[in-house]
Amino acid sequence: MRLITIIHAIHIWFWIVATAFNSVKADDVTPIPAKAKVTFPGVAPIAAPVLPDAVSVLEPSSLFVVTSDEPFVLLASPSRLVTITTDTGPIKIRAVFADGSKKLETRTYSAKHIAIVEASAEGRVELLAIPNGFTDESDITRRLVDCVKAGQPPPDVDPVDPPIPAPAGVRVLMIFETSANNSREAMGAIYSPKVKEWLDKNCAKNGTQPEWRRFDPDIVLSANESPEIKSLWDAVKPKATSPPQVAIAVGGNVDVHPITTEADLLALLEKAVK
């Protein structure tokens, strides 16, 4: 606490801007459950979660400010490397900011909820912003931050992107044109409860959702679709010229086979994981 007090006394002035909000009459409006938009420094406001694909550096005298218009909890792992204080906005802060020019500057944060992170020891820490009322892991925004000494470059940062490892686990696309005249046997295989049971049991999971799809080539993938499913479709699209076909990805290997019957499809799946 003493460290926080000293740092604040040297670098920071907070001016709380008193803001009066008119109450909204909403007797006949059903409340809309809020999902927080959490903004990390240097990242545009987002609704979707941010994967830890960027690393920021946090020096001892600088601040890393996380904002949201909805209530959220900011956690650090490991927790001993940083201190986190919370406040409410609008708020004006004069300090050195982790995403700033490394000089003192004054910023106004208009978001209603603010969390301020300060480095207290060296090392890499993962920050997790968890909106109140979150229902799914994808609601959590994550960010890796390296806490370093003043003027020190981030540790072990390779200027070249490291190779992306092949995703672990099994992923399956049953590719078929829903507007094509598929046979009863093939449709029986594609919608077979036994096949579904096998896929639910053996495929990798994205949250709780097994990573397999019944997949029409005409489908438009949304921003929320699993990146591994998107990558798999990109990889097999050139080969998926004679649906119905099944694409089975195990680690980095992808095989594409025709779909004929339930028994054949189950045999292909079993063989692929052996």
Place this chain on the structure above:
Amino acid sequence: MAEFILDDASGTPSGPTGFQGMYAATEYRDSLTEFPDALLIPRDEWKDWADQQEQEQSSIYHLCRAAGWKIKNQQDIPYCWNFSPVGDAEKALILQNNKYVSLSPASVGGPVTSYKRRGGYGQEAMEYMAANGIVPSALWPDTAIDKRLHTPQAVEAGKQYRVTEWMRCPGTEEHCVSAVLRRMPVSGGFSWWGHQVSIVAVRFRNGQIEFVIANSWGETWGDEGYGVLRGRKRIPDDGVIPRVITAS
């Protein structure tokens, strides 16, 4: 499977409806994709398809119930023409093995009607769902006809659930049976009922074809919200099929 029967001897069930007949079949013809004849299953194969799905429990009805799909309740709003196709879009998500998300019929019917309580046509709903998507119920309650809910956040969320491929299903037995046996839920409009409901399974009983339907009158209607149409009552006058929905 559902055993709540509506046949030629049954009266017309009373409840909130909203289907306004065949008008849309001509009104929207230019923008429609018709159910292709190439997908018609020969009549002598219908029983094999239907029996297989009933035995394996692999009909739309079975697959969606197993995945936890929930019957909606349109309460006193004449929006069956939104509840049925939106429910079918949810089923399409499940059939694709995307995460089941409850989607809001009012987020479609509200903008289409300029937030009025009026009946309409499945094609109206589908046109809107194809252009704008459907907002999750978490952001827009199912029966809230309120334009204040049309927020930028809701609009963005709706784009993640856009029906990208849909077809009109003519009101013939051949088209309805073929679509449902191919696991395409048909949102059928029934003039005798003035109502639009989803056909989710085809089955044979005593040599007769029956359609299992999912209504939008809550789980207290019929068999936990489901019923069976038999005889002349089973053939809809018009229908729409959301074939592919944006995966999310």
